[in-house]
């Protein structure tokens with residue numbers, strides 16, 4: 001009988017403390033030798049299994065997964081060498097340490113044993129204490145290598161499954177490793193990024209900044225600290241840009257290395273952009289709001305200062321709008337403002353033009369690099385466009401339709417001027433249009449003499 005009474009899965013289970021005794025399979029065709037070894041090992045607290053042939057040893061090893069195998073070489077049928085070869089060839093048993101126990105003591109026998117993957121070789125006749133000492137040592141080695149392997153596997157599982165992208169980068173910017181999340185974020189297959197350089201992913205200026213930081217760290221690893229988290233635009237494999245938070249931490253593992261953690265913030269970015277856009281738009285009419293217009297005007301003003309180009313401001317006010325609201329209701333007034341805004345917006349065609357609702361029923365347009373005549377002509381087409389909308393204004397003393405009064409002012413700004421001057425001039429021109437009978441455009445150049453300078457372009 002080869003098996004001890006307790007063989008089976010129960011014998012291999014963990015005890016209540018979670019620790020199980022090491023199990024040793026002893027393979028020897030000589031019953032005496034088997035019995036002696038077994039008694040000795042059992043006395044040291046090991047669980048033992050015995051087999052008297054190579055074939056039986058293979059079968060048992062696959063079933064009970066012993067922690068160690070003591071294997072005789074000379075056996076009838078399959079000898080110890082062949083048994084060892086087959087143990088090492090099978091995935092279930094290949095990692096079980098094998099110690100040869102043999103009366104064959106020639107060096108080439110011992111070498112052949114090691115060549116087959118044995119971890120030790122004990123010569124017969126046996127010194128039982130020596131056997132126990134060698135068994136104990138091998139079990140300790142196995143336990144510690146198993147622990148290391150488990151730790152490595154645990155780490156690997158974490159790295160493979162984490163949501164953040166992970167990159168290991170060398171000091172020269174070469175990517176050494178990426179995890180699956182990183183590959184997926186950036187559109188690459190497994191191992192495809194390894195060997196590439198961060199310059200392949202980042203814009204040249206940002207990549208250079210990182211390379212400078214790497215070089216500083218490599219020159220003085222003890223002084224360096226984490227580069228912190230920063231928002232970067234990374235090139236996806238298929239060309240599009242992805243917005244990510246990148247956290248870089250330096251570490252020294254035989255060489256200076258940098259651990260990069262990538263966190264996808266495209267979604268935050270999209271909502272941030274949407275918020276930013278919303279902050280620039282008038283909620284009722286969906287054209288630019290006053291805040292956006294003011295900052296746009298400030299930029300164009302500065303540009304006009306540099307280039308000396310003319311800057312034209314158009315101020316537009318809906319005529320008798322209070323009366324319109326009183327007649328058709330506030331909601332009707334809102335609809336009208338939307339239609340007027342839409343019409344105005346269609347006249348701001350160049351990137352240097354902007355139409356905005358400045359407040360209430362007042363609208364403004366900026367035409368950069370546009371002189372007074374051109375701006376006045378544009379204003380006149382806006383006036384005509386709105387009149388042609390034929391939005392009924394039943395009680396208006398000016399027209400049966402909605403009309404607007406428009407003031408235009410043009411300046412070649414100098415350092416001595418300010419934006420206020422341009423606004424005041426356009427406002428005065430607009431009020432002159434109101435006073436002149438509404439539904440008309442008046443234009444002026446600040447600096448010309450007051451109301452006389454206003455030119456009537458279209459007076460109906």
Ligand SMILES: Nc1nc2c(ncn2[C@@H]2O[C@H](COP(=O)(O)OP(=O)(O)OP(=O)(O)O)[C@@H](O)[C@H]2O)c(=O)[nH]1
Nearest residue numbers: 317318319320321322323325330331333334360361
């Ligand atoms: N429906 C609506 N009305 C608004 C809005 N903002 C301002 N108004 C109204 O627009 C009207 C502007 O009236 P006024 O400034 O007195 O001038 P007006 O009636 O347009 O007359 P003139 O400018 O002299 O032609 C006021 O009644 C405001 O309540 C808005 O968002 N929606």
